[in-house]
Amino acid sequence: MTLLNQKTIKIYLNDLRNYDFEKELIQDKVTEYFPQYFQSSLQFIKAPNVSVTRGKLVGLELSCIDTIVLFFDGVALWLVGKDQEAMSVDLDEIARTLKIHQKGVDPLLRALGAKESQLRVFDFTAGTLRDSIHMIKLGHRVTAFERHPVIFGLLQNGLERSSFRQMIHLNFGEAKNFTFEDSLRPDIVYYDPMFDGHEEKSAKSRKEMELFHQLFLFLPLEAEYLVDAKKLEEKITLDFALSLAKKRVIVKRTPKAESLKPPTFQMTTKAVRFDVYQL
Numbered sequence: 001m002t003l004l005n006q007k008t009i010k011i012y013l014n015d016l017r018n019y020d021f022e023k024e025l026i027q028d029k030v031t032e033y034f035p036q037y038f039q040s041s042l043q044f045i046k047a048p049n050v051s052v053t054r055g056k057l058v059g060l061e062l063s064c065i066d067t068i069v070l071f072f073d074g075v076a077l078w079l080v081g082k083d084q085e086a087m088s089v090d091l092d093e094i095a096r097t098l099k100i101h102q103k104g105v106d107p108l109l110r111a112l113g114a115k116e117s118q119l120r121v122f123d124f125t126a127g128t129l130r131d132s133i134h135m136i137k138l139g140h141r142v143t144a145f146e147r148h149p150v151i152f153g154l155l156q157n158g159l160e161r162s163s164f165r166q167m168i169h170l171n172f173g174e175a176k177n178f179t180f181e182d183s184l185r186p187d188i189v190y191y192d193p194m195f196d197g198h199e200e201k202s203a204k205s206r207k208e209m210e211l212f213h214q215l216f217l218f219l220p221l222e223a224e225y226l227v228d229a230k231k232l233e234e235k236i237t238l239d240f241a242l243s244l245a246k247k248r249v250i251v252k253r254t255p256k257a258e259s260l261k262p263p264t265f266q267m268t269t270k271a272v273r274f275d276v277y278q279l
């Protein structure tokens, strides 16, 4: 999956005590979060007295050309967008705040199969890994895929800092570009493509998704760029998922979005709908 234009992305590094000595080490460390082909697009800039406070970057006014930048505070890597809004991937915090409903009522648990445990799940669309964590907490094993190089970098940093790092295997790219031996086929494929055209109706559109949206405008992938191309590639991905999974494919949509294909059944709540394809 190629980027439409490979612009430079600025990474601001906070004030390090012995900056000249540490800069190279830190730069190498941060560079390694990203896929190799993207590493030459990173531009590191020293940023003294910059920090993230209450979810906003402070100490640095971003110009309107830099609608998206990254900030590394020495530990966490932050994606920063409009109005200085900043996010990093904190998987332990996600795990703490996840609302997992009681057994049998949780819609994702139903979509996966309420009596199942230890399923092998491929999450085709890692994003923030929130849904992956949800599935791990329901007792399943997850391998995730992320195709956007910047999101992949944020996730590698998030995993490194979390207690989930041994539990999620994260791959860069699209599952359909990998080959899987029969013994490695998953029981479940989980697919949550972004922006199905109804997000504005869901009042709780999370801050992360808003920042991802800005990132996709700044550094778009070919498949995300044109609505028709996106629809076609979602259908191709679903067909691939149906040929790969052994038990079920689950597609997450907003409640009013069209299904990619008629599902076997649906689980709908106020905010989401799971289209489940039973194999």
Ligand SMILES: C[S@@+](CC[C@H](N)C(=O)[O-])C[C@H]1O[C@@H](n2cnc3c(N)ncnc32)[C@H](O)[C@@H]1O
Pocket (backbone or CB within 6 Å): 124, 125, 126, 127, 128, 129, 130, 131, 132, 145, 146, 147, 148, 151, 173, 174, 175, 192, 193, 194, 195, 212, 237
């Ligand atoms: C809606 S978000 C997924 C949100 C995720 N379920 C969560 O819990 O945060 C979609 C993410 O999947 C990525 N993506 C979309 N289609 C993909 C594909 N075919 N292969 C790999 N990654 C994909 C996007 O770059 C984006 O990060």
